Amino acid sequence: MKASVRARIRRAIALLMAASATCVHGSPAVDITVHADRPGAVIHxxxxxxxxxxxxxxxxxxxxxxxxxxxxxxxxxxxxxxxxxxxxxxxxxxxxxxxxxxxxxxxxxxxxxxxxxxxxxxxxxxxxxxxxxxxxxxxxxxxxxxxxxxxxxxxxxxxxxxxxxxxxxxxxxxxxxxxxxxxxxxxxxxxxxxxxxxxxxxxxxxxxxxxxxxxxxxxxxxxxxxxxxxxxxxxxxxxxxxxxxxxxxxxxxxxxxxxxxxxxxxxxxxxxxxxxxxxxxxxxxxxxxxxxxxxxxxxxxxxxxxxxxxxxxxxxxxxxxxxxxxxxxxxxxxxxxxxxxxxxxxxxxxxxxxxxxxxxxxxxxxxxxxxxxxxxxxxxxxxxxxxxxxxxxxxxxxxxxxxxGATNLPIEVEAPPYHYGNAKVPGIHAAAGRDVAGVLHVALVNLDPHHATTVHIHLVGPHGANLQGKMLTAPAITSVNTFSRPHEVEPVPFDHAVLKDDVIAADLSPKSIVVLEIH
Structure with missing residues (x-):
């Protein structure tokens, strides 16, 4: 068997193992719908x-x-x-x-x-x-x-x-x-x-x-x-x-x-x-x-x-x-x-x-x-x-x-809950708005401190074609900024999202906050 074929087989096996691990240990994909065509109240x-x-x-x-x-x-x-x-x-x-x-x-x-x-x-x-x-x-x-x-x-x-x-x-x-x-x-x-x-x-x-x-x-x-x-x-x-x-x-x-x-x-x-x-x-x-x-x-x-x-x-x-x-x-x-x-x-x-x-x-x-x-x-x-x-x-x-000053936009989130003991909360929380310049903003919060998740955001109504974002997370749930270590928890550019047609696919880290801008 040629080395290139063996490499492709090994890669295929690795991908199958990764997919299996995601099903067992990760969170299933989340579907979010942003109704950009149904403007609500102004966010004062x-x-x-x-x-x-x-x-x-x-x-x-x-x-x-x-x-x-x-x-x-x-x-x-x-x-x-x-x-x-x-x-x-x-x-x-x-x-x-x-x-x-x-x-x-x-x-x-x-x-x-x-x-x-x-x-x-x-x-x-x-x-x-x-x-x-x-x-x-x-x-x-x-x-x-x-x-x-x-x-x-x-x-x-x-x-x-x-x-x-x-x-x-x-x-x-x-x-x-x-x-x-x-x-x-x-x-x-x-x-x-x-x-x-x-x-x-x-x-x-x-x-x-x-x-x-x-x-x-x-x-x-x-x-x-x-x-x-x-x-x-x-x-x-x-x-x-x-x-x-x-x-x-x-x-x-x-x-x-x-x-x-x-x-x-x-x-x-x-x-x-x-x-x-x-x-x-x-x-x-x-x-x-x-x-x-x-x-x-x-x-x-x-x-x-x-x-x-x-x-x-x-x-x-x-x-x-x-x-x-x-x-x-x-x-x-x-x-x-x-x-x-x-x-x-x-x-x-x-x-x-x-x-x-x-x-x-x-x-x-x-x-x-x-x-x-x-x-x-x-x-x-x-x-x-x-x-x-x-x-x-x-x-x-x-x-x-x-x-x-943006206009609130209705948003629907279909996501499995995050459990700990007898306590349960939504796994993903979200909100959306359109600013006065017409730019669409979507906020995403992954409440699960352990598991990353893929979010599919369906945009209904007018929106731009360019995507950028920021993310806030840290190594531990107890992470803090101190006078000696002031940069432990601060935003970084978020580049784990892709916009294709009317759907954004975004990979959210555990215990993270992401704000996306679609312009």
Whole structure:
């Protein structure tokens, strides 16, 4: 037998063995249909918003270091952090809380910084010297090009406090508050885009019943006076996760005065708030439980939307998920860095599938704010004195920024589930949209940490002929970026996809996120 024939036989046997191994050990092919001919709702850029609460090192050392710091800064703001946030096009920032908002007196954070009072932080411990206040927040948002979302103190404040704060920020006349703002260094008024009327009023905001809060909300909402041609969106403090009775009560009693209702939901790896689990030391059981928690967002939005539809079938009132993310135990070495946790590939995948869900519900969900921006919970960025590192979650927001302002496209996924023990989740999660330039984008998440899979994407409707993409994955489910190893988890070009006619064939690595562009 000739050597060339023997080589062909050996190659054929090898291919047969590989195919057999794939059937036994791999995942069967997945079929996805993208209906590019059925445009849906616009995906509001604010869905990719951020949350920065006045606690720990989230503000001080994370965003603000002061003009005289040795850390390179722009008028007191960390230059590296500013540049990183601008790169992902942060659309909106929520501040100063969170629970902190309902104890905050805005007057403490204006005027010369060396004359501002020091206050105890009753929510998170420690003290706040108020070096970061209204001017610093509004200027920061302006610096990175983000809209502004201010949480109003309802728990210990008053409608008058709120009304005067809004006037201080937005007035352009000769009122005493406008003149006070000018004396404090800001001539022109800022644009205030959103006000949240209280935070978690069922809990840390005042332990209120929904009927009582509905009346309180109506009172406060009456005194949100926006300047001409600069409307302010009024956001009611919404439910604790699945409490649809809260939403029903608000919509029935105050729906005509509500522009949006908030929703808060966190994914806890263990399901136990007292022992949430480690951000870095976890097994596959807490990998899949965290993903299950993130996937639960779809059911929450669906149930609250159904209640809202009873009173608002035209969907005038938005559902804004202004706190979401993974919450684990604080890093044992964090010291006074309250709620500091590392950020792994697990956080990246859970962020991606959550953003997919928001995009799918773009007709009702028009803003979301991940908790939180820097050094707190599921952060975009971690800092340590002069050092900074971008987290896996940051890179998801970077990859997904192409969906900001795009039109959502219906998508169907036929994929076998991924199992671990008694837990089960979809093996593949996906979303699609068309941007304003007409480019089609498809996001794919392989939740299975072990098996690669081939995905066949059927494109129905107009699309381009050129294909490119990016992929985010890492060697382990616990992989993180550290100050000494900052590039362990970051995107790379994805070249394992082929477009032929109307079908894309893509080979997805285990535990990976891919965003494709068809232009």
């Amino acid at each position: 850029p604010e869905i990719y918003g951020q949350f920065a609460e006045q606690l720990g090192h989230g503000i001080y050392g994370g965003i603000w270091v002061g003009e005289h710091s040795s850390i390179p800064n722009i008028k007191g703001y960390r230059k590296d952090v500013v540049e990183a946030l601008k790169a992902i096009k942060v659309p909106v920032i929520r501040w100063p809380g969170g629970c902190f908002a309902d104890q905050y007196d805005w007057r403490d954070g204006i005027g010369p910084r060396n004359q501002r009072p020091v206050r105890m932080n009753g929510s998170w411990g420690g003290e706040d010297d108020n070096q970061f206040g209204t001017h610093e927040f509004m200027d920061f948002a302006e610096l990175i090009g983000a809209k502004t979302y201010v949480s109003i103190n309802v728990g210990t404040g008053s409608p008058r406090d709120m009304s005067q704060w809004i006037e201080y920020i937005t007035a352009d006349g000769h009122s005493s508050l406008a003149q006070q703002r000018r004396a404090n260094g800001r001539d022109k008024p800022w644009k205030l885009d959103y006000v949240g009327i209280g935070n978690e009023m069922w809990g840390c905001g005042g332990s209120m019943r929904p009927q009582f809060y509905a009346d309180v909300y109506s009172q406060y909402a009456t005194f949100v006076h926006a300047p001409p041609n600069a409307p302010i969106t009024r956001i009611a403090s919404g439910a604790n996760a699945g409490d649809v009775h809260w939403t029903d009560t608000l919509m029935a009693a105050a729906g005509s005065q509500i522009d949006a209702i908030s929703l808060h939901n966190y994914s806890i790896p263990t399901g136990d708030w007292k022992h949430k689990g480690s951000a870095t030391q976890f097994g596959e059981d807490q990998w899949i439980s965290t993903l299950q928690g993130a996937l639960g967002m779809d059911d929450l939005i669906t149930r609250h939307s159904q209640v809202m539809d009873k009173y608002d079938p035209k969907k005038r009132v938005a559902l804004d998920v202004d706190e979401w993310g993974n919450w684990t135990d604080q890093d044992p070495d964090a010291g006074d860095a309250v709620l500091y946790q590392q950020n792994s590939l697990r956080d990246a995948l859970s962020a991606a599938i959550t953003l997919d869900i928001f995009q799918t519900h773009a007709d009702r969900v028009r803003m979301a704010n991940i908790a939180q921006m820097v050094n707190v919970l599921q952060a975009m960025i971690l800092t340590d004195k002069s050092k900074m590192v971008l987290t896996p979650t940051y890179y998801v927001f970077d990859m997904y920024k192409v969906f900001q």
